[in-house]
Amino acid sequence: MTTLTDPPKVGFQLSQLIYDTRYRSITIQVIATILLIAGIYWLVNNTIQNLAALGKDFDFGFLTQPAGYDINQRLVEYSSQSTHGRAAFVGILNTLLVAFLGCVLATVLGVTAGVLRLSNNWVVSRLMAVYVEGFRNVPLLLWIIAIMALMTEGMSRIREFRVGGDASMILNDSVAVTNRGVYIPGIILENGFLASSAMNWLILLVILVVSLIVIRGVRKRSDAVQEDTGVRPNTWYQQLAILIIPVGLVMVLMGAELQYPELRGFNFSDGIHLRNSLIALWLALSLYTGAFIAEIVRAGILAISKGQSEAAFALGLRPNRTTNLVILPQAMRVIIPPLISQYLNLTKNSSLAIAVGYMDVRSTLGGITINQTGRELEGMLLLGAFYLLVSLAISGAMNVYNNRTQLQER
Numbered sequence: 135m136t137t138l139t140d141p142p143k144v145g146f147q148l149s150q151l152i153y154d155t156r157y158r159s160i161t162i163q164v165i166a167t168i169l170l171i172a173g174i175y176w177l178v179n180n181t182i183q184n185l186a187a188l189g190k191d192f193d194f195g196f197l198t199q200p201a202g203y204d205i206n207q208r209l210v211e212y213s214s215q216s217t218h219g220r221a222a223f224v225g226i227l228n229t230l231l232v233a234f235l236g237c238v239l240a241t242v243l244g245v246t247a248g249v250l251r252l253s254n255n256w257v258v259s260r261l262m263a264v265y266v267e268g269f270r271n272v273p274l275l276l277w278i279i280a281i282m283a284l285m286t287e288g289m290s291r292i293r294e295f296r297v298g299g300d301a302s303m304i305l306n307d308s309v310a311v312t313n314r315g316v317y318i319p320g321i322i323l324e325n326g327f328l329a330s331s332a333m334n335w336l337i338l339l340v341i342l343v344v345s346l347i348v349i350r351g352v353r354k355r356s357d358a359v360q361e362d363t364g365v366r367p368n369t370w371y372q373q374l375a376i377l378i379i380p381v382g383l384v385m386v387l388m389g390a391e392l393q394y395p396e397l398r399g400f401n402f403s404d405g406i407h408l409r410n411s412l413i414a415l416w417l418a419l420s421l422y423t424g425a426f427i428a429e430i431v432r433a434g435i436l437a438i439s440k441g442q443s444e445a446a447f448a449l450g451l452r453p454n455r456t457t458n459l460v461i462l463p464q465a466m467r468v469i470i471p472p473l474i475s476q477y478l479n480l481t482k483n484s485s486l487a488i489a490v491g492y493m494d495v496r497s498t499l500g501g502i503t504i505n506q507t508g509r510e511l512e513g514m515l516l517l518g519a520f521y522l523l524v525s526l527a528i529s530g531a532m533n534v535y536n537n538r539t540q541l542q543e544r
Contacts, residue, residue, distance in 0.1 A: 181511070194516075196507040197222070203502050205493045207409050210332045218503045225498030226520060232415055232494065233481040233524070239420035240480060241473075244427025249457065251432050262428065269425035275486055277422055282414035282490045289313040295397050308394055310402055316413060317395035320406040324389030334388060341380050349373045411492035415484065423480045430472045434465035466539050474532040478525050495520060 151161045185191060197219035204214050209227045212220055251262040269277065290301035291313055303310045310317040326334035352369050360366040395405030438461055446456040485496040495517065504513040 185511075190508070192512065193509075194512055196503070196509045196512070199507065201503065202506065205498065206491075207412055207493055211330070218499075218507065221503060222495060222499035222516070225493060225495035228492065229481075229484055229487075229494040229496070230524070232412065232419065232484050232487070232492070235416050236419040236423065236480050236484070237477050239416070240423040240427055240476070243420060243424030244476075245431050247424060247428035248431025248435070251428060252435060266425045266428050269421050270429075274418060274422045274483055275489055277418040278414055278486055278489055281418050282410060285315075285410040285414055286313050292397070292401055295402075303395075310395055310397075312402070313410070314401070315407055315409040317402045318406050318408065319392050319394050320404070321385075321390050322393050323385070324391060326388050338381060338384060341384055342377075345376050345380050348376050352376070409492075411487070411490040414490050415487050415492050419480050419483060422483075423476050426476050426479075427473065430469055430476070431465070434467075434469035435461055437468045438464050463539075467536075470532060470536040470539065474529055474536075477528050477532065481524055481528065482521060 151157050182192065198217050200215055201218045201221040202214055203221070205212055205221060205224050205228075207228055208224045209231065210224060212224050247262045247265055250258050251266065253259045253262075289311055290299075293299065294301035295303065295310060295312070301312075308319050323331065323334050327337060328334055352373055356367050356369050393404045395402045395407075397403075442460055442464065443456055446460045447453075451459065484494060485500075487494040488497050488501065491497075499513055499520075500517040504510045507513075
């Protein structure tokens with residue numbers, strides 16, 4: 135008589151790390167991680183040895199040394215005696231300024247051109263096609279230089295604005311468009327709460343952000359009331375008051391005054407001076423990126439079924455209302471992901487500012503500072519980290535917006 139017994143249990147064997155699919159992926163990941171760490175260690179160690187052979191070390195102390203150069207376009211106080219760190223900060227603000235202005239204008243141009251390109255009007259659709267094909271198929275650098283040349287050579291000279299000259303200011307003598315740039319009215323704070331002008335403007339910005347948060351709360355409450363009663367309360371005047379009164383009151387307390395540009399001597403003074411380099415870079419980035427956004431918008435609209443439009447027309451909606459209320463909200467699901475890439479490209483393409491002398495972070499930290507201090511490795515690491523953080527911030531913010539605009543499915 136024979137008896138059945140349980141088969142002997144086989145212990146873990148090293149060969150399972152290769153032949154067993156349960157462990158093979160882990161083995162590959164561990165090996166890849168070890169090789170990556172070893173590669174980074176070799177690269178860092180080799181770099182340190184080469185720097186030592188050249189008599190250099192890895193140090194960021196150069197950021198506290200005097201810069202010794204001027205920056206023509208700046209949003210905060212700066213002089214040639216400021217540090218390289220301050221110069222890098224001014225360059226960062228200049229980069230963020232042109233990136234923000236460019237994204238706003240490119241979005242407006244792109245959405246408008248994308249919608250108009252689908253117009254039934256033959257002339258309008260062809261004009262938009264010429265704009266899109268003309269700008270996106272010509273290198274961005276050429277557009278930057280062309281607009282810079284147009285601003286420099288095509289606008290009036292300063293001396294032509296004097297008495298008896300051929301040029302004159304526009305918009306009730308408040309704006310001067312010259313070959314040195316555009317002079318517009320500015321707001322000054324005579325009695326700011328703090329000594330630094332930048333900090334006073336930061337206070338106003340914080341108040342504005344708080345007001346927008348409160349307005350969002352008012353809208354949510356209106357949504358809740360509409361959900362419960364079916365009637366949406368009229369709150370536009372409350373939102374307008376929340377937006378204007380706090381900021382306006384603080385500006386009055388700070389002694390805000392409107393300062394117009396005025397011709398004195400050989401140049402305009404007072405007001406805000408928008409240099410040609412900023413305008414050329416801003417317009418070129420906006421027009422170039424707007425052409426790509428137009429195609430994205432057009433593709434997003436065409437992705438929506440025609441049945442949606444026909445149903446809206448059957449309900450009596452006009453074409454413009456159908457586009458705003460039916461087509462565009464659905465097309466946003468398709469538009470936003472590639473739109474994020476265009477915003478990132480615009481921000482990175484702003485480094486072409488060096489072609490027209492706009493002092494962005496590439497020109498300050500990645501240009502003059504590196505040339506003066508010889509800290510090319512540290513400077514490029516800081517520059518790369520800045521662009522990486524900005525890209526991640528833009529991508530994160532747009533992804534949050536994308537998740538909020540997606541259709542909620544059960």
